[in-house]
Amino acid sequence: MFGLTPALIRADLRVERGETILVRGPNGAGKSTLLRVIATAISPTFGSGSVLGFDMSRGRDEIRRRVELLGHRTRLYEDLSGRENLRFACVLHGLDTEGIARAVERVGLEDAADDRVRTYSQGMRQRVAVARALLRAPELLLLDEPYAGLDAEAKDVVDQAVVEAQQNGRTVVVATHDLARGGMATRTIRMEGGRVLSEVQVAALAREASR
Amino acid sequence: MMVLRQAAAMAGKDLKLEIRSRLGFGAVLPFAATLLLSFGLSLGPGRSLLAETAPGLLWLAVLFASVLSFRQSYQTESEDGAMEGLLLSAFDRAAIFLGKAVAVAVELLALEVVVLFLVGVMFGLSLAKAPAVLAGAFLLGTLGLSAIGSLFGALTESPRAREAIFPLLVLPLATPVLVAGVKATELAAAGRAGEAGSWLGLLVAFDVTFLSVGSLVFGQLLED
Numbered sequence: 001m002f003g004l005t006p007a008l009i010r011a012d013l014r015v016e017r018g019e020t021i022l023v024r025g026p027n028g029a030g031k032s033t034l035l036r037v038i039a040t041a042i043s044p045t046f047g048s049g050s051v052l053g054f055d056m057s058r059g060r061d062e063i064r065r066r067v068e069l070l071g072h073r074t075r076l077y078e079d080l081s082g083r084e085n086l087r088f089a090c091v092l093h094g095l096d097t098e099g100i101a102r103a104v105e106r107v108g109l110e111d112a113a114d115d116r117v118r119t120y121s122q123g124m125r126q127r128v129a130v131a132r133a134l135l136r137a138p139e140l141l142l143l144d145e146p147y148a149g150l151d152a153e154a155k156d157v158v159d160q161a162v163v164e165a166q167q168n169g170r171t172v173v174v175a176t177h178d179l180a181r182g183g184m185a186t187r188t189i190r191m192e193g194g195r196v197l198s199e200v201q202v203a204a205l206a207r208e209a210s211r
Numbered sequence: 212m213m214v215l216r217q218a219a220a221m222a223g224k225d226l227k228l229e230i231r232s233r234l235g236f237g238a239v240l241p242f243a244a245t246l247l248l249s250f251g252l253s254l255g256p257g258r259s260l261l262a263e264t265a266p267g268l269l270w271l272a273v274l275f276a277s278v279l280s281f282r283q284s285y286q287t288e289s290e291d292g293a294m295e296g297l298l299l300s301a302f303d304r305a306a307i308f309l310g311k312a313v314a315v316a317v318e319l320l321a322l323e324v325v326v327l328f329l330v331g332v333m334f335g336l337s338l339a340k341a342p343a344v345l346a347g348a349f350l351l352g353t354l355g356l357s358a359i360g361s362l363f364g365a366l367t368e369s370p371r372a373r374e375a376i377f378p379l380l381v382l383p384l385a386t387p388v389l390v391a392g393v394k395a396t397e398l399a400a401a402g403r404a405g406e407a408g409s410w411l412g413l414l415v416a417f418d419v420t421f422l423s424v425g426s427l428v429f430g431q432l433l434e435d
Contacts (some may be wrong), residue, residue, distance in 0.1 A: 041295055065301050073292030077224070079231040091220045092300040116231075125291075 007033040009194045015173065017052075017139075020166055020184055023175040025191035032071070032173035034191065035142045039069040039172065052139055052171075057134065059122050064095075070146055072128040073098035078118040082109055082128040085117060089132045103131040123154035130161045140171045147178040159184065213329040216421065221302075221310020226317060228287055228423045235318055237353050243272040243326050251333045258335050265334035266396035269326065273349075274356065276322055277385075278378050280317045281360035296424045297433075304430030311359035311372035312354070312425070340402035344411070348395035355388040358421035367430045387417055 008030045017022055023031050036042050038051055040060045048055070054062040063107045083100060090097045104113045107127040117125060126146065133141060146158045155178075162184055165172050174185070190197045231234050231273075250268050254260055288294040331338045338345060363380045395410040413422055 039299060042300060061301060064299050067299075069299060071292070073295070075296035077287065077293055078290060079228045080224070084227075088220070088224050089296075091217070092296065092302045094301060121360045192334060 006045075007194055010038065010193075011037075011047075011194065011196050013095040013189065013196050016151060016173060017170050017171050018166075020162065020172040020186045021174070022192060023173060023178075024188060025175075028193075029191040030194040031191055031195075032144050034196075035069060035071070035144045035175055038185055039067050039142055041069065061105055062176035066139040067142060068133045068136050068140075069142045069144065070126075070129050070133055071142075071144040072155075073146065074125040076117045076125055076128055079116055081114045081115040081116055082120070082124070082131075084092055085128055085130055086135060089201055090135065093136055095135055099135050100131075101108040104136045106130045106134060106160070108153070122149040126155055131148060134164070137168070138170065140166075140173070141165045143172070143176070145176055146174065147176055147181055155181065177201055214306045214309070215328065215431060217303050217306030218309035218313065222306055222313040222317070223288075223309060225284060225314035229283075229314070229318055230430045231240040232287075234287075235280045235315075236322065237281050238283070239322055240317075240325060241376040243276050243322060244281070244329060246272050246275070247326065247333060260333040262336055262400070263329050265336040266393045266400065268334075268394060269336075270352070270392045273319065273323060273353070273392075274382070274385055274389055276350055277315065277319055277353075277360055279382055280318055281311075281364045282377060282382075284311055284315055284360075285364040289366040294433075296336050301366075304433055305426035307433070308361050309422070309430035310364075311364065312357040313421070315360060316353050316357040319357065320349070323349050323353065330384055333430075334389050337400045337402070340406070341404035342396060344399040344404045344407045348392055348407070351411060351418055352388050352392035355414060355417045355421060356385055358425050359384050362421065362432070363426040363431060365429060378403065387413060 011030065011034055013034070021094075023034065025031050026112065033042070037044055037049075037056070040051075040056060040063050043057065047059070050056060051063045052066050056063065076082075077088070080088065083104065086100045086103065087097055089095075090100065104110055107130050109124065109127050112120065112124060117128065120128070126149075130146075141161070143158070143162070147155045150158070159181065162174065163170050166184065174181075247268055250264070251261065285294075288297065309402060327338060330336050359381050363377060363384075366376065366380070391410040391413040395407045395414070398404065398407040400412070411427075
């Protein structure tokens with residue numbers, strides 16, 4: 001709930017392991033809220049659910065160990081370098097720091113990895129966030145508008161993370177407006193007014209739009 | 212001992228950020244110096260009055276400096292959603308609480324060295340009669356203030372709430388630290404170290420209570 005306005009209403013959704021789901025919908029449809037609820041960043045006022053077999057209210061810690069949310073905000077410290085941010089992320093998630101150099105290389109940030117994040121463009125920040133996701137190799141990768149404000153090269157870096165997750169049998173949920181970036185999805189769902197629309201509702205909307 | 216290792220990592224990160232940005236120290240030191248200078252000038256040239264009021268003014272400066280330092284510390288976490296990163300990690304919540312408390316305590320102790328020197332010069336406060344008591348009072352008092360600041364900083368992630376609520380929560384709870392700190396400083400300055408034991412004991416009890424309670428409930432505050 002945001003004040004008295006429900007952000008999600010009967011958002012019933014089932015995702016199978018290994019699927020790549022694309023979540024589409026207009027602004028305010030509830031896409032970001034849905035992803036944040038799945039990541040346990042916020043708790044639903046009513047309802048229940050399970051993520052990777054863990055109950056969302058009782059198994060939050062287990063879910064958080066296995067899920068990475070890459071959202072609008074990159075969760076970086078401005079006065080640390082990209083590499084230092086990744087090192088701290090390794091401490092946070094109990095990971096070995098040996099993989100940092102490889103992750104930095106894969107997102108194409110070798111030259112700027114030791115500069116402070118304060119000097120980075122949005123695209124460079126997103127690359128560090130993608131490097132963090134690559135380091136973690138989460139069972140479920142949640143991407144909330146990951147292409148916003150990125151150039152084509154940076155968008156490819158995000159896609160690379162998605163493809164790698166797919167190749168390793170991980171589950172990916174992407175909420176995006178970017179119509180050109182839906183190719184890798186195994187299924188698309190549509191949201192409107194805080195609801196996940198059924199296939200019948202989506203077909204009806206498409207018919208209406210074509211008239 | 213995983214909690215302590217994680218707390219050390221958290222404190223190290225916060226101190227590195229402070230050393231690089233100097234946002235906390237850069238704002239807090241001029242504030243504390245201005246506060247002491249204004250009081251010094253308003254109280255006039257009488258050396259005995261200045262020396263009598265010095266412990267109280269000193270601790271007031273430390274208290275307000277701690278509020279500013281914690282606001283800065285938590286602002287860094289909320290700038291780009293870093294606090295959410297902490298929340299969504301498997302990091303021990305007690306380690307976040309302890310790490311932030313230790314980092315701000317170190318910053319405040321560095322500030323106190325400068326402020327003590329200023330007060331010694333400006334107010335004629337004697338610092339050499341019972342240095343161990345003086346050091347103990349500042350160490351324990353700073354730890355207590357840091358525990359309260361670290362605990363309630365988590366409640367005020369939004370900048371508006373931080374401005375409005377944080378001082379309201381912290382200042383009343385800090386009263387025992389302020390009273391015990393002032394009394395122990397007065398006794399140390401007067402060379403009556405033997406009488407300061409009960410005030411130092413109060414500070415120890417306060418620190419143990421707030422560090423324990425904070426470690427236990429911080430996770431819950433963060434989730435809510």
